[in-house]
Amino acid sequence: MESQTAYKLLFTDYPDVVNVEQMCEMLGGICDKTAYRLLKSGKIKSFIVGRRYRIPKLNILEYLDLIEKSTA
Template identity: 35%
Template sequence: MFENFDDILNVDDVAKALKIGTSQAYKLVRSGKIQAFKEGRAWKIAKQALINYIMNQQ
């Protein structure tokens, strides 16, 4: 599904994958709708967490 992306994504990658703005991607991550963790100041998102989010939206 997202073969061109690494296994660990950042918020910009999530925004590109979902074709949404970066602000909206941050909202999804901060709200916990997409599981993520912080490494320093940067959010990290497993590609599988993004896939799970999409599958739960259907």
């Protein structure tokens, strides 16, 4: 699926930039520890504002695309 199409269809209830809790929900309810591990390892690209992670929704979609390719 193209990134523009996926961006318009998936996660429409979420803002363009999400926090860690929202990212956990988007990834099927993963725990905070797993989420922070993904962010710190760089598997999901993010940036930090103050002391909090902010994750562009597009980066989560890119991560999900990587998972899809590796299991195929």
